[in-house]
Amino acid sequence: MARARTAPGHGMQPLPRADWALFLDIDGTLIEHADHPEGIRVPAHLPELLTGLQTSLDGAVALVSGRSIDWMDHRLAPARLAAAGQHGGEIRLAPDAPSVPIPVPAWRKPLEQTLVRELALWPGVYVERKPLSLAVHFRAVPEHGDAIMARVEELGTRMDPSVEFLRGRCVLEVRQRGFNKGTAVDTLMASTLFSGRTPIFLGDDITDEDGFRAARAAGGLAVAVGPRPTSQADFRLATPEDVRAWLGRFPQALERMPS
Ligand SMILES: O=P(O)(O)OC[C@H]1O[C@H](O[C@H]2O[C@H](CO)[C@@H](O)[C@H](O)[C@H]2O)[C@H](O)[C@@H](O)[C@@H]1O
Numbered sequence: 001m002a003r004a005r006t007a008p009g010h011g012m013q014p015l016p017r018a019d020w021a022l023f024l025d026i027d028g029t030l031i032e033h034a035d036h037p038e039g040i041r042v043p044a045h046l047p048e049l050l051t052g053l054q055t056s057l058d059g060a061v062a063l064v065s066g067r068s069i070d071w072m073d074h075r076l077a078p079a080r081l082a083a084a085g086q087h088g089g090e091i092r093l094a095p096d097a098p099s100v101p102i103p104v105p106a107w108r109k110p111l112e113q114t115l116v117r118e119l120a121l122w123p124g125v126y127v128e129r130k131p132l133s134l135a136v137h138f139r140a141v142p143e144h145g146d147a148i149m150a151r152v153e154e155l156g157t158r159m160d161p162s163v164e165f166l167r168g169r170c171v172l173e174v175r176q177r178g179f180n181k182g183t184a185v186d187t188l189m190a191s192t193l194f195s196g197r198t199p200i201f202l203g204d205d206i207t208d209e210d211g212f213r214a215a216r217a218a219g220g221l222a223v224a225v226g227p228r229p230t231s232q233a234d235f236r237l238a239t240p241e242d243v244r245a246w247l248g249r250f251p252q253a254l255e256r257m258p259s
Pocket of ligand 1: 025026027028032033034035036037038039040064065066067128130135137138139168169170171173205207
């Protein structure tokens with residue numbers, strides 16, 4: 001089993017296996033955080049690294065992010081992968097398959113308008129508009145985070161009980177209930193490209209816990225990135241740079257494996 005090959009707490013990294021399926025969070029995992037959602041710097045070699053992983057794992061590599069799939073395709077081009085965007089609200093089962101989104105939630109537009117109006121009272125807060133969800137960022141004013149999140153939760157719940165909130169790092173994700181990174185992993189694992197493989201989920205934030213749970217429930221591993229405490233990590237990598245370095249060794253390591 002994959003779990004027996006790790007040494008939790010000893011900083012040892014498991015040897016990659018040809019039957020792995022990789023599920024990769026983006027912000028804080030593949031790419032370093034920035035002050036603003038559009039301020040991140042995509043490392044020049046990242047698209048090639050992702051494409052190399054796809055080749056080594058027969059395509060079984062998926063991006064699983066709060067970002068939209070459209071965003072991934074633009075910012076990581078020419079890499080194009082299987083993907084789950086907006087916390088499982090949209091899924092693409094294979095690189096050449098269409099993205100399948102949930103219907104746009106009825107609350108999405110009116111809640112955006114309410115939040116933009118309401119949050120004008122808090123300079124430094126940014127409401128990110130995504131096609132199926134919203135994200136309220138307060139990285140510039142973390143001291144007001146609790147008050148901001150409480151107010152957004154109050155307004156959203158009042159508008160529609162199907163709104164779900166997820167408290168991340170300096171962000172409140174506002175999304176449709178019933179979808180998360182765990183449901184995304186389950187859906188991808190049931191598809192042709194991923195089925196029968198061992199899922200390995202890499203993530204840094206609380207929003208990744210559902211993905212960790214789903215990967216481990218399917219006999220796989222949770223790889224925590226950064227310092228955030230979690231009870232689910234099978235092993236830990238300190239930074240996105242360490243993640244890229246580890247993943248970058250996969251193609252050669254897998255080539256050397258006896259088949
Ligand atoms: O699931 P992820 O790939 O980790 O995406 C989660 C959210 O990431 C982005 O926000 C976060 O990263 C920004 C850039 O580093 C940062 O400025 C912000 O404070 C973080 O919350 C993205 O903007 C969201 O849409 C994603 O849901």
